[in-house]
Amino acid sequence: MLLSRRWRRTRPFWAAVLLVLAGAELALAPLAPWSVLIGLGLGGIAALGIGAALVVAGVFLLLRPQMRHYVGLHAVILSVVSFAASNLGGFGAGMLLGIAGGAMAFAWRPVRAGAPPAPGPGPAAGESPSRALAVALPLVLLATALPARAPQRTGPVPAGAVPPTVTTTRFAPSGFTLASVERLPTAAGPRKVMVLRMRAASLRDYRLLTHDGGPELALDVRELRLRGDVTLYVTDFSGCVQGLLCLSFSADALPVPPVVPPFVFMTDVRARQALITSDVIDADGLRIAPEHATGALPPGS
Structure with missing residues (x-):
């Protein structure tokens, strides 16, 4: 049968x-x-x-x-x-x-057909592991x-009162990403944020726009590479996982899962970034200008 x-x-x-x-x-x-x-x-x-x-x-x-x-x-x-x-x-x-x-x-x-059962609960001799x-x-x-988790800081890391807006066409962490929800000390008091810890990350077409009450400034980077103990503090962000499934995450509503596999990347990301810390930061094509300024980044800048 x-x-x-x-x-x-x-x-x-x-x-x-x-x-x-x-x-x-x-x-x-x-x-x-x-x-x-x-x-x-x-x-x-x-x-x-x-x-x-x-x-x-x-x-x-x-x-x-x-x-x-x-x-x-x-x-x-x-x-x-x-x-x-x-x-x-x-x-x-x-x-x-x-x-x-x-x-x-x-x-x-x-x-194997006709093979006698194992003599005890332990594995038979030569059993495959x-x-x-x-x-x-x-x-x-x-x-x-576990190695991707950044060590605990010795003291609180102060952040600005108003988080800037960040956009990037591709956010690709390296290794596992560990996520949690914590309260970050800021100039305006503790703020609830999502904390993303990873070994390294690359952000393509990174753009940071300030909203601190003064003249808005835009920081543009063709490619931003973070290495070492990388920690991102964001209040909320949205993007398309693997460029396919578009989701929105928030520290108050739907936080990031505790562990994200190493091959997961996001495209068309938009976030409010309270703070970012990293041992090493490499920036290709860095430019700081008023937000209304336009124009492509000059080659080799």
């Missing part, structure tokens, strides 16, 4: 079931007609694409169990990508199901994220 117990034991059956469920959840989460999804462009159909890929991965595990390592690894990657490209990973459920299914597929070992690796994968990711 196709779904007999003996047949299921010859392949990562439950891992495949989890991947199929993850793909179905991601694809059904938008619950929008085809005309609406197509009208939204790539951002609207990302859920369908990733969901279909996970379903295919689950079916492939049943048909070709010997490819479990390759399929499991890519299923985990797709599931993590869905957090940024597909309704926060199908509101978290689809992403978690996909990660669990991919890890189970990677850790699965075929049972795949199971331990799959279980430890979330811990390894968390441990990798």
Whole structure:
């Protein structure tokens, strides 16, 4: 019988079931007609694409169990990508199901026909460490994220009373980004801000516009590169994740998730930046001028 117990034991059956469920959840989460999804462009159909890929991965595990390592690894990657490209990973459920299914597929070992069961709860001699690796994968990711956190400052960092407006065509952090909501001391009293900590970041076509009551000044940078202990303090910002899904975040409404994967970038970002600190700041094409001044940055400036 196709779904007999003996047949299921010859392949990562439950891992495949989890991947199929993850793909179905991601694809059904938008619950929008085809005309609406197509009208939204790539951002609207990302859920369908990733969901279909996970379903295919689950079916492939049943048909070709010997490819479990390759399929499991890519299923985990797709599931993590869905957090940024597909309704926060199908509101978290689809992403978690996909990660669990991919890890189970990677850790699965075929049972040889007629092989006696293991003599005890411990692993058999020569057992592959795949199971331990799959279980430890979330811990390894968390441990990798910890170095990105900037050390605590010895004292409060004062900021201006009115945060300037910042725009950039592309914001690309390096490594994991750790986010939290804190109160930042400012000249006008403590202000609730989102704190983004990372190892490094690059901001393309960076523009900062002051609003402190005096003449408005604009600082334009062709490319701003931050390295070391990078910390951004922003009250709110909006942009398009991976250039596909446009979202708005706020310290009072929808803050940034606590951990953001290293490959996530944002385009067309607009933010109110209370403060930025970094060990090293490199600026290509720096220009400071009154806000009404126009004109392209001179070459090599």
